[in-house]
Amino acid sequence: MSNDASNLDAMETRPSLLLVDDEKNVLSSLKRLFRKANCDVFIANSGQEGLEVLKEQAIDVIVSDARMPEMTGPEFLAIAAEKHPNTIRILLTGYADMEAISDAINLGRISHYVEKPWDDEKLQTLVHDAFVTINLKKRNEHLQSLVTSQNEKLTAMNETLEATVKERTQKIIEINAALQENYKNTIDLFANLLDMRTPRSSVDVPDIISLVTDMAELLNLPQRELIHLTRAAKMRYMSQMSFADELLFTPYVLLSEEQKHEYKQYPLKGATLLKNIRPLVPVADIILHHKEYLNGEGYPRGEKEASIPKSAQILTVANDYVELITGRMWETTLSHQDAMDYLISKSGTYYSTSAVEALKSCLSTQKIEHSIDDHCVASQQLTAGMILSRDLRNHHGDFLLAKGVELADSAIMLLIELEKSSKKEFNLFVDIPAGLEVSKSLLKEIQK
Template sequence: MTEQTSPASPQTLLLVDDEPSILSALRRLFRPCGYRILTSESGAGGLDLLGRENIDLVISDMRMPEMDGAQFLEKVRAGWPRVIRILLTGYADIAATVNAINKGEIYRYISKPWDDNDIVLIVRDALERQQLQNENARLLALTRTQNDELKALNTGLEARVRERTVELEQVNGFLNLANDTLKQSFLVSIKVFSALMELREGSGGGHARRVADMSRKLAIQLGLDAKAQQDVFIAGLLHDIGKIGFSDAMFAKPVPKLNAEELGRYRKHSLAGANALMPLADLKNAADLIRAHHERFDGQGFPDGTAGLGIPLGGRILAVANDYDGLQIGTLSEKHFSAEDAKTLLVKSRGKRYCPTVIDALLELLGAPHEEVGQTARIPVGQLKVGMVLARDLMARDGSLLLAADYRLDANLVREIQAYAKREGLSLVLHIRTTN
């Protein structure tokens, strides 16, 4: 007898009992659970069904004529070891139950009369456990197969390497070029991700790029080495990554308009951003700067309340660059300040909120704009050549990033940029570095 209760390949139960009323009660109990249910009134019938059907779990009564539950489940274990086995026992025969446990290796035994909730939970847990075991076995088999394929691939690669020993010099040259490209692509990926985040910022769009650019200029002004400049630039691009879960309504509010709950979330975003980047070893320094960019020089900031020179210099730089732009775009105040007014407000908080050294560097920078490193030339898109290096980011009409500064053009990129300009009807002129 078969009852199909779900069209989506449900798990199958086999109920074995010589009393039809017990089978009917169990069938009614499990029908709402979505299982496919098979029944048999004898152990022999149950074995026949096991030979013909794909069954996941068996529930068998202990006391049955001809073949009792212990004997039946022992045969199930021998023939179908993956099938989960549960024994129903209605009398206090400890020896028979122990025998069934030992020979049939049953998963559980349940005393009659049973509790409906208990037996449903036992079956559900047993089937979930079986699914986990099956999935584990599948993954182990897949891993072994993939390892075998990798071994075969490695063997083939070793043979090819031996055959091409004479080309090692050329290969090493290609690897060095690939490594440089990877580093360049890593920075481009960060810029693209930053640009995607800024699509939510509305009037504040471009904030991360401006903060990153200002932070790098301040780092140069303060004499930081190239690695530190790179770290503070990346931190600038990603400093608001912890806001990625903010609602659109919260994004639209300046900080003074946030309610208590929103302000609590806002005060955690620098920590959330740092934690998000921690798994990436190359971004650990940038993550530390992101964590510190809302600390104050007087120790009244967040998340750690660090003060003075205990705040990383990059974090102090980022704080100044972030607030300088934030005052102008209206994220820190309901009013949008001019660049001059924003600078004045920052100077008033020199030594309190902001590091005096960084504020002095800002004043020097704004008084005498920092020149781009090296000489640059304006090159029309039609005159681009392979090997040229961008001196500035190449932006689309909507403000999204197409290519980052410092990217070296190859033949494919030249063709793509020229095709883009033609498709959009643009007379593009790119800033190209002439000296490095």
């Protein structure tokens, strides 16, 4: 096995956990809880001691109490987030610590909070999942750095150094062989990381993987090409991870000419990152072409219909639909119907007519052409058993709860308190499952 492949295996290191609490009995309980875990455990009796540990040790996961003298948990986690952004941060809090939870979410950028008294098994699972996430992120960064490095070396080589080229090529073949077993998991990892970096939309967005899959089936795309297409849909924005926030969060039409030039290179850069991984060469080709239009007015190369693979034409239609309804392409978001009208108007010039018709058929099947069957409610109208139908964010845009969560009484009370502390009402959209008992007066008020 090559040194590069050996380094890849070496990424599997013991994770490290920092426990911070001013109460020694609580700290002792936490330490006992993770005694048998496959990790290095560090403890601190205060936020300041925690910061000293972070100076000396590489910490992966932090579990901190909210209520501590001199420096509160959220204050400690805010400093940790600024100085050590790659750590995953978890807050332990009492039921009434609503202000601490809000501060930890907004300042400390915690991934989770756990109410006291905690459930041992759930806390252990939460920390274990955090270790898995950290390890996958390290592995992904190593893989991406490795592929980029090898590509740069190959590009810089002189054609006359045939022996060197063969040697480096052989190394890439060996690396690709080592990655063959895990590359599907790497694709999913890329997709998860990209989802964390991608701007969140305030509208309900269809899953693009489901869209391209349904469109491809309607258009009789071969199964092998469908696999490449879904992987390209997952990783199409891969190179945008390096974008500055201004470039990533500004609609395309509002970018300066210089910014547009940089933005237009993302399909090329994404394809370049993947082209030396043999199983992903077809995926790289789809990513390279997914912003090209049939008449040659797309980017990055301005290629025309004959040069654009059918798979890429499908992804172009689905991707532009999503960007139109989320506001990534134009200054304002479009309704489903307005987005479809635009795609239809460009059918045959920008977009494949058959792909546009396939998208329309798929959306009709998914009933996206009709209004979403959910209800906008006030926090005081929430009832245990209701299900969030859209992601919940505060007025700053900070993520609070994911859609699909079934609301319990404790979660509802927490949301009410958080809303009060923010002094602005949340936009709460819920589904009411069949059989859930809701008073007639409340149902009538909601339906207004």
